Amino acid sequence: MSDNKRLVWNEVAPQGAKAFYGIHHYITTSTDLPDELIHLIFLRVSQINGCAHCIDLHTRDLLKTMPIEKVVLVPVWAEAPHLFSDQYRAALAWAEEVTLVSETHASDEAYAAASAAFSPKDLVDLTIAIAAMNAFNRLGAPFRLPVKAKP
Numbered sequence: 001m002s003d004n005k006r007l008v009w010n011e012v013a014p015q016g017a018k019a020f021y022g023i024h025h026y027i028t029t030s031t032d033l034p035d036e037l038i039h040l041i042f043l044r045v046s047q048i049n050g051c052a053h054c055i056d057l058h059t060r061d062l063l064k065t066m067p068i069e070k071v072v073l074v075p076v077w078a079e080a081p082h083l084f085s086d087q088y089r090a091a092l093a094w095a096e097e098v099t100l101v102s103e104t105h106a107s108d109e110a111y112a113a114a115s116a117a118f119s120p121k122d123l124v125d126l127t128i129a130i131a132a133m134n135a136f137n138r139l140g141a142p143f144r145l146p147v148k149a150k151p
Helices: 014-029 035-049 052-063 074-079 086-099 108-117 120-140
Strands: none
Touching (some): 035 052, 035 074, 086 108, 108 120
16 A cells, blocks of 8 residues: 555545535434444445445444444354344345445345335435445545554
8 A cells, every 4th residue: 555645535625525424414313223223334335345444433333332243243244144133134235235236236136125124214214324335435445534443
């Protein structure tokens, strides 16, 4: 990795940042999705996209409510289904499906499973959360936002 300092995107484009943070505010304050589920989805999407800043941030958020034994297994949640509720598993599957949409094309099977686990409004809000985290990752990773983790 290069030592080149990257732009701090939210300082360079504060109005754009304000718009992004508006979506985040909606997700975290105006939906019926549990905070833990939101942070779980934010973490899983960030893991798929490889955004170190977001992985660090959302792991810390998730550890406030979820035991470390579960958090460390989020990348392989499907191999440890007993650790996550049916709804959480449906959300994780939908997060992967939507994040990898160029490969999955949001299959009818995945949509049916997500629809069975969430009300229409919650499914839309969940999908907004997934889309927003994907967008944040596409700023965090390219601009190499810092992590709080220390050596």
